[in-house]
Amino acid sequence: MHRNIFEEDHDIFRDSVAKFLQAEVTPHLERWLEAGIIDRELFLKAGDQGYCLMWADEAYGGMGVHDFRFEQILIEENALHGDAGFGLGLHSRLCGPYIGQLGNEEQKQRLLPGCISGETILGIAMTEPGAGSDVAGIRTHAQEQDDHWVLNGSKTYISNGINGDLFIVAARTVPDHPHGIGLFLVERGMDGFTRGRNLKKLGLKAQDTAELFFDNVQVPKANVLGDPRKGFYYLMQFLAEERLIVACGCVAAAEAALRMTLDYVRERRAFGRAIAEFQNTRFKLAEMRTRIDAAQVFIDRCVMDHNEGKLTAEVAAEAKLFASEVEALVTDECLQLHGGAGYMDEYPISRLYANARVSRIYAGSSEIMKEIIARSMGLDPRRGAA
Ligand SMILES: Cc1cc2nc3c(=O)[nH]c(=O)nc-3n(C[C@H](O)[C@H](O)[C@H](O)COP(=O)(O)OP(=O)(O)OC[C@H]3O[C@@H](n4cnc5c(N)ncnc54)[C@H](O)[C@@H]3O)c2cc1C
Numbered sequence: 524m525h526r527n528i529f530e531e532d533h534d535i536f537r538d539s540v541a542k543f544l545q546a547e548v549t550p551h552l553e554r555w556l557e558a559g560i561i562d563r564e565l566f567l568k569a570g571d572q573g574y575c576l577m578w579a580d581e582a583y584g585g586m587g588v589h590d591f592r593f594e595q596i597l598i599e600e601n602a603l604h605g606d607a608g609f610g611l612g613l614h615s616r617l618c619g620p621y622i623g624q625l626g627n628e629e630q631k632q633r634l635l636p637g638c639i640s641g642e643t644i645l646g647i648a649m650t651e652p653g654a655g656s657d658v659a660g661i662r663t664h665a666q667e668q669d670d671h672w673v674l675n676g677s678k679t680y681i682s683n684g685i686n687g688d689l690f691i692v693a694a695r696t697v698p699d700h701p702h703g704i705g706l707f708l709v710e711r712g713m714d715g716f717t718r719g720r721n722l723k724k725l726g727l728k729a730q731d732t733a734e735l736f737f738d739n740v741q742v743p744k745a746n747v748l749g750d751p752r753k754g755f756y757y758l759m760q761f762l763a764e765e766r767l768i769v770a771c772g773c774v775a776a777a778e779a780a781l782r783m784t785l786d787y788v789r790e791r792r793a794f795g796r797a798i799a800e801f802q803n804t805r806f807k808l809a810e811m812r813t814r815i816d817a818a819q820v821f822i823d824r825c826v827m828d829h830n831e832g833k834l835t836a837e838v839a840a841e842a843k844l845f846a847s848e849v850e851a852l853v854t855d856e857c858l859q860l861h862g863g864a865g866y867m868d869e870y871p872i873s874r875l876y877a878n879a880r881v882s883r884i885y886a887g888s889s890e891i892m893k894e895i896i897a898r899s900m901g902l903d904p905r906r907g908a909a
Contacts, residue, residue: 524816528592528823537596543572544605552606555729556874559721561609563644563686569611570641576619583635591829595771602775603782607878608729610646610683612768614638618645620764621691621706625749625757634689634708646687648678648709648735649758655680656891658693658758659701663737665694665751672696672747674707674715674740680885684733685721687711692737693758696751704758705751707742715740726877762887763836766843767825769886773846773879774818777853780875781811784857787872791862804860811853818849837899844892847882854879 529537547568555561569575577593579585594616601609622634637643654660663676674694681690688711697703709716719734749757785808788799798804825842828834854876858865865872883889897903 524819526819526823528827529596533592533596536593537600539572540574540597540600541604543569543574544600548601548605548609552729555606555608559723559728560685560731561606561729565609566611566614566641566644566686568641570639574611574615575641576615576623576635576639578616579619579623579635579639583631584639585635589830591767591826594768595826598768598771599775599778602772603779606729607772607776608727610730612772613647613682614645616768617761617765618647618691621647621748621757621761622708625706629745630708630748638689643688644683644686646681646683646690648681648690648692650678650680652677652679656888658704659755661693661695661704663692663694664698665696665705665707665742667696667751668741671741671743672705672707672751674709674737674742676737678735679719680722681733681735682730684718684735685731690735691748692735693754694737696754702755703752704754706748706754706757707751708746708748709735709737709740709742710746713740713742724881726874726880728874728877759836763834763839764829765886766839766892767822767829767834769882770822770825770839770842770846773843773850773882774815774822776875776879776882777811777815777818777846777850780850780854780857780872781808781815783872783875784808784860787864787870788860791864798860807856807860811856814849815853818846822846835899837896840887840892840895843886844889844896847879847889850879850882 547565551562566575573586574597577586577588581587598612601611619638622630638645649658651661651663653662663678665672665674674692676694678692690709692707692709693704694707695703696705715738717736719736722732724732788804789797791798822842825834825838858872858876861870861872864870867873
């Protein structure tokens with residue numbers, strides 16, 4: 524289906540991103556998948572191209588590009604020609620804006636240039652062994668002392684956890700208030716800050732995911748983002764964009780799966796003809812084409828609404844819920860059409876299938892998305908409305 528949200532500049536940008544990824548990711552991908560981590564130089568190379576924190580002002584070395592469509596293109600092309608293990612969106616658009624929007628001038632001048640060049644890799648650490656969906660349940664805490672805060676606790680499943688240099692860490696600052704949370708910038712090399720191993724996982728094999736530990740880490744007050752007691756509200760404020768970012772990636776991954784499956788079924792033969800000729804194959808592919816197009820139209824509309832500052836948390840939750848379910852269904856059906864080959868590592872559909880499984884879990888699970896959507900419909904048991 525023709526997409527009507529892009530202009531010539533976007534098409535030119537898409538072309539150059541695709542070429543960049545083909546040159547800088549494809550040749551190394553097998554090694555990175557094996558190692559469970561990408562070379563951190565990839566961020567530097569992306570920074571050279573201006574792909575890191577494109578939205579940042581020129582004063583800090585950024586491009587000042589606020590049009591989310593460019594970010595969407597990076598995400599889509601990474602799904603088609605790169606690898607979901609390259610956490611560029613996480614670095615650039617999910618973590619970077621915390622510094623760009625909550626940081627004071629000194630923090631922006633000190634930290635943004637390194638993030639824009641790709642020298643400083645970002646991560647965000649909310650989840651803990653005992654609290655994921657329930658952010659208000661975190662136990663990592665920070666205590667104020669003179670010119671710093673003393674941070675204690677641990678985080679888990681943190682993306683860019685090994686390569687990362689600077690983490691936005693959520694920690695409790697008001698002991699008896701569930702929403703009394705602060706956001707602390709913890710830097711590589713700070714005393715008492717250590718990381719666990721690179722966690723082995725089902726998919727996203729080239730992405731480093733790790734545990735982080737904080738043992739009396741002295742975080743200078745200069746590394747606190749905004750008001751140290753309003754972190755919970757800040758997190759909620761950024762979640763709509765986070766969900767849109769994930770939704771863009773889900774539809775793009777589904778599109779990638781469909782394209783490789785179309786090639787496969789045309790070539791693979793059974794009972795004297797191409798698999799593509801069976802009615803079941805054609806009907807499955809037709810259904811998938813329809814679902815992806817419908818999801819894409821919805822996501823594109825969300826992107827345009829987001830550009831105008833009109834994307835609500837509820838609609839972003841719908842986008843993430845729907846797109847991740849389309850990705851799950853499409854990658855599953857596409858793997859099925861590959862037969863046994865689809866189960867083998869050497870066929871990339873197996874990777875897309877495994878990667879897709881996390882989309883319904885992270886950045887807010889499908890169940891949490893449904894909670895948010897239901898509450899927006901006036902169905903909120905906490906208020907006795909249900
Ligand atoms: C590969 C990967 C990368 C990640 N990267 C990061 C990262 O960079 N930073 C970070 O902070 N976190 C990260 N996470 C963590 C991720 O955000 C959490 O796993 C996710 O929010 C779910 O939390 P949980 O794992 O604690 O599950 P739980 O909260 O324990 O949920 C378990 C199940 O219960 C359901 N459930 C929970 N509450 C409700 C409810 N109210 N109603 C109905 N059902 C409910 C959930 O939907 C889920 O099905 C990552 C996770 C993975 C797997």
